[in-house]
Amino acid sequence: MSLYGWLQIVVFIAAVLLLAKPMGSYMARVFERRKTFLDPVLVPCERLLYRLTGVHAEQEMRWTEYLVAMLIFSAATLTLTYVVERIQHLLPLNPQHLPGVESALALNTAISFTTNTNWQSYVPETTMSYLTQMLGLATHNFWSAAVGIALAIAFIRGIARRESKTLGNFWVDLTRATLWILLPISLVLSLALVSQGVVQNFRPYDTAKLVESQRVTGADGKVTTITTQTIAQGPVASQEAIKMLGTNGGGFFNTNSAHPFENPTPLSNFLEMLAIFLIPAGLTVTLGQMVSSPKHGWAVLAAMVVLWFAGTSVCYWAEAQANPLLHGVDQHASMMQPGGNMEGKEVRFGIANSALFATITTDASCGAVNSMHDSYMPLGGMVPMANILLGEIVFGGVGAGLYGMLVFVVMAVFIAGLMVGRTPEYLGKKIEAFDVKMCMLYLLIFPLIILGFASVSVLMPRLGLSSLANQGPHGLSEILYAYTSATGNNGSAFAGLNANTHWYNYSLGIAMFFGRFMMAIPMLAIAGSLAGKKIVPASAGTFPVTTPLFTTLLTGVILIVGALTFFPALSLGPILEHLLLRAGHAF
Amino acid sequence: MLDLIVIISLALLFGLALAYVQGCARLKGDRP
DSSP, X not given: OOHHHHHHHHHHHHHHHHHHHHHHHHHHHHHTTOOOTXXXXXXXXXXXXXXXHTOOTTOOOOHHHHHHHHHHHHHHHHHHHHHHHHTGGGSSSOTTOOOOOOHHHHHHHHHHHHTXXXXXXXXXXXXXXXXXXXXXXXXXXXXXXXXXXXXXXXXXXXXXXXXXXXXXXXXXXXXXXXXXXXXXXXXXXXXXXXXHTXXXXXXXXXXXXXEEEXXXXXXXXXXXXXXXXXXXXXXXXXXXHHHHHTTOXXXXXXXXXXXXXXXXXXXXXXXXXXXXXXXXXXXXXXXXXXXXXXXXXXXXXXXXXXXXXXXXXXXXXXXXXXXXXXXXXXOSOOSSXXXXXXXXXXXXXXXXHHHHHHHHHHHTTOOOOSBOGGGSOHHHHHHHHHHHHTTSTTTTSTTHHHHHHHHHHHHHHXXXXXXXXXXXXXXXXXXXXHHHHHHHHHHHHHHXXXXXXXXXXXXXXXXXXXXXXXXXXXXXXXXXXXXXXXXXXXXXXXXXXXXXXXXXXXXXXXXXXXXXXXXXXXXXXXXXXXXXXXXXXOXXXXXXXXXXXXXXXXXXXXXXXXXXXXXXXXXXXXXXHHHHHHTTOOO | OHHHHHHHHHHHHHHHHHHHHXXXXXXXXXXX
């Protein structure tokens, strides 16, 4: 670890905290339909959209109606993406003449992008045409992020409103999230990325002659001499911006943000990391403002920062360690080398920015990577996995992170109420049996899907182990990470596992679907329940949700729930691998 | 044929999600 490494981490979080308030205040204005500086341009567009689609903007929805609208929208856009993938060979903007995507893969990808997961069981530059990347995938980067924000805003309204049966209008929230928040910031960020060297064009791939030819041995033992290299390109910058801002994470290229055309410089890397946390951090301020308790928003943000810092520190420390199996190799940091574990990392980012990126991308449900998590030291690789296992609530995905965190807030308040023997209250709303039942549904579905599918994959070798590259605890980590990433709607891959098989395409698709919708449903049921309640005036027995004590309790509940649920699985994976590595075994 | 199976499977999955909404609503005592 180095001073410069820590300085970069500190500068990053300082930038996030500085931007949280203006971003959060702006989002509160957008969703409370107060005036913003973009209104002169966007209000006419908004009105036109409502007129074309027949949306009555003033019509409020109950929580069930809000959910049904969300499901209808998701089903329609999912089907669109599936169809575009299947018939891409018949559509324009396919200069490489790529064939239609195979059915199981197309389904997996359509679910993946609809659920904001962006798990990619394919190599994008050799599978998806430019039109599919833009119309099928990049559009989902906007839509799925806007759906997440809309759901979070509905939850906030549930807390803020009193004796109300409604939570707002899904179509209005979706439209305003897209027009006022995602599109303008993406536009600015795309141009900033282009200035750093991210490509944006519709050209066919270039072919370059290698300076030195290479001899490659194929799987059949046949030796081939390679003399040329195909250089993939395309409309990357426009997809890259929303990929980070919407915490989507699906790369235009297979190596994602490690590719020099997606993330060419340390500055582009900084901007991409900042974009991941921008909206999730801002939403905590939006929460505080919309529920008229700004300090509560800051208390929630504080819990996120504490958990982020713990993860970043452990990951950076683990990656800065020397690999004990590399005998006789100088792995100490010096003026000539960063030291530590540089395997799987880009030299232009180094260890600190790789560990930071890995932590950020898995705290949020982004899933973009600028280094390969599979090549991390066992404990370094455990951090990204543990971040997702906590429920993607450390900043989390746009919207999804906040509403996941608010479910934990309700649990924390409930536990505090149990400890002092009083009816739990959250910002004046009594937490009752139905709310806790929905919380438990939310919290139990997540491990059930991850551990259930991972168990089946491990116990049925023909299904789960046939495409696995590593054995032992590392192999288990690869399988566990895949289902964790899918269910948590993260989308990053640990690698080492070829998931483009029928079993993995279908099972991961189902995991992504359940991880998104089956968790959003009980969450919004809680919001609907809270909206209908009276506000009880605060008394001496009310547990304040604006203090460091609340932040500590919230952090403790998150860690305890996560640790109790997943510690056995982590023990058999990365923790065992760490111990065996120390004993001289590698997998 | 595969496409038909996929579309039917998706319809079933979203149908399940709608049934889930209805189940939660009933538990709460709301009109689904």
